[in-house]
Amino acid sequence: xxxxxxxxxxxxxxxxxxxxxxxxxxxxxxxxxxxxxxxxxxxxxxxxxxxxxxxxxxxxxxxxxxxxxxxxxxxxxxxx
Numbered sequence: 080x081x082x083x084x085x086x087x088x089x090x091x092x093x094x095x096x097x098x099x100x101x102x103x104x105x106x107x108x109x110x111x112x113x114x115x116x117x118x119x120x121x122x123x124x125x126x127x128x129x130x131x132x133x134x135x136x137x138x139x140x141x142x143x144x145x146x147x148x149x150x151x152x153x154x155x156x157x158x159x
Contacts, residue, residue, distance in 0.1 A: 094115065104111055132139070151157075 089112075096111070101111065103109075104114065
C-alpha cells in the first residue's frame with residue numbers, strides 16, 4: 080500500500096488528550112491526527128519487535144550458545 084493509499088483509508092476516532100498538549104500543538108500548527116498516527120506507528124513497531132523477541136527468545140538463546148561454541152559460518156569474510 081502506498082503512502083497516499085494508506086492516508087486515504089482513514090477512520091474517525093475519538094481520543095482523550097491532555098488539554099495543554101492539544102493547545103500547544105494547535106499553537107504550533109501541528110496536525111494532531113498525523114502526530115498521533117506517527118506515534119502509534121512507532122509504538123506498534125516497538126511492541127511487535129518486543130513480542131517477536133519474546134516469541135523467539137529460546138531460538139535466539141540457542142543461536143547465541145551455538146555461536147559462542149562454533150565459528151560463525153561467514154566469519155572468514157568479516158572486515159571487523
